[in-house]
Amino acid sequence: MDLPAKAKNISVILQKPKYAGNIGAAARAAKNMGMSNLVVAGSAKYDQEEIKKRSTHLAADVVEKIKYVDDISAALDKFSFIVGTTARKGAARGPFFTPRTIAEKITVVSQNNKVALLFGPEDTGLTNDELRYCHAVVVIPSSRKFSSLNLSHAVMIMCYEIFLASLPAGTEMPPKLARSSEMEDMYEQIKTVLTKIGFLNPQNPDYWMTHIRRFFNRTSLLARDVKIIRGICRQIQWYNNQKNT
């Protein structure tokens, strides 16, 4: 699978991050989710070795093309849809979106618009002034007693939700469950074997079979589970035949 084209239109923008390690970790998180545009705003200098260490070599390409710009307005110039992230739900800052809701919107908007995901500094987050640039403000749901996320964790959750929203429906392959006919053939075989070895009463085999059916149905057998169980049944029959000859 190639990156969906829209990922190229999405940038992660870190406003005045304090720790180089978080820049590296954010680069890795973005890359994990198929995004590779990272912008760092502010005049601070960062330890490039620390950035590389935390991004790991696998996100080296993202790190190499990080754009460093002096201020946030320069960082945001080219974007048409800017999504800010905040942990503080001040009245003047809403309405708030969840990552999941905004991700749906971003997959659409990013098809032909440049989208910025804007994150504030680790300690203070985005200011009200910075949030005014934003077309939408996201609050990542968290336990109320402890709401401040690590910067790279916040980046990860946003990129993860966007990546998931971008996947075509049905990408999540449910395991291939056994068909009813396979199940019935298996039950027939189990009944034969268990009757043969005297586990089931031939007068009323269905008493225990009902329990066995309930157990197997509850566990949602895969096609390959059925094959294994039938293999065991066959082996019991074979062994009995050997013994009896």
Add this chain to the structure above:
Amino acid sequence: MDLPAKAKNISVILQKPKYAGNIGAAARAAKNMGMSNLVVAGSAKYDQEEIKKRSTHLAADVVEKIKYVDDISAALDKFSFIVGTTARKGAARGPFFTPRTIAEKITVVSQNNKVALLFGPEDTGLTNDELRYCHAVVVIPSSRKFSSLNLSHAVMIMCYEIFLASLPAGTEMPPKLARSSEMEDMYEQIKTVLTKIGFLNPQNPDYWMTHIRRFFNRTSLLARDVKIIRGICRQIQWYNNQKNT
């Protein structure tokens, strides 16, 4: 909001993590999402200062009660539902769940069972032997070209999905949109004002009004947006009246 009871039944278990920093970051991630049970398996010794630094003081309570155990079977002893995480989709390892699917199941199972979220070492992940302990195996979706997530990022995504699945439905407050009657009153007022100032042709006011309606409807006005717009209309009327007297 207190932690949902089920969170108390869920533990994050790190199998032989290599870096103390990741233990701290995982503690913080868990705490962010309302979970506080962390187990570290393996005989390694970790730099406690590094753990505390990365967990931050806010997750200090989680760090203080980390359980260190020598091996994975001791770590898993008490759990009834064990969820492993892997990046490798070997044929023998499935069926695989997504974090979102398994989160739904965990919210139910954790109501009266102890649930373990098991994560392998940073470099190798869980082995096949370790995955055999698991009742379910999760693969976190990621861009195929780059699938290995940072350990604490993987912990964050799992805990985030479980936290979201635990929220009662409707927790996500959609912004309060304006009611149709509020919109219609506003349009009536706009029409009056725009006719008064000569923007609309009194013979055919609806030509431009249709465009204006389309614009406002597309943006999903909030109740408070309507108040602001009507306030501006009133002010235009007031100003005109002043001028005309």
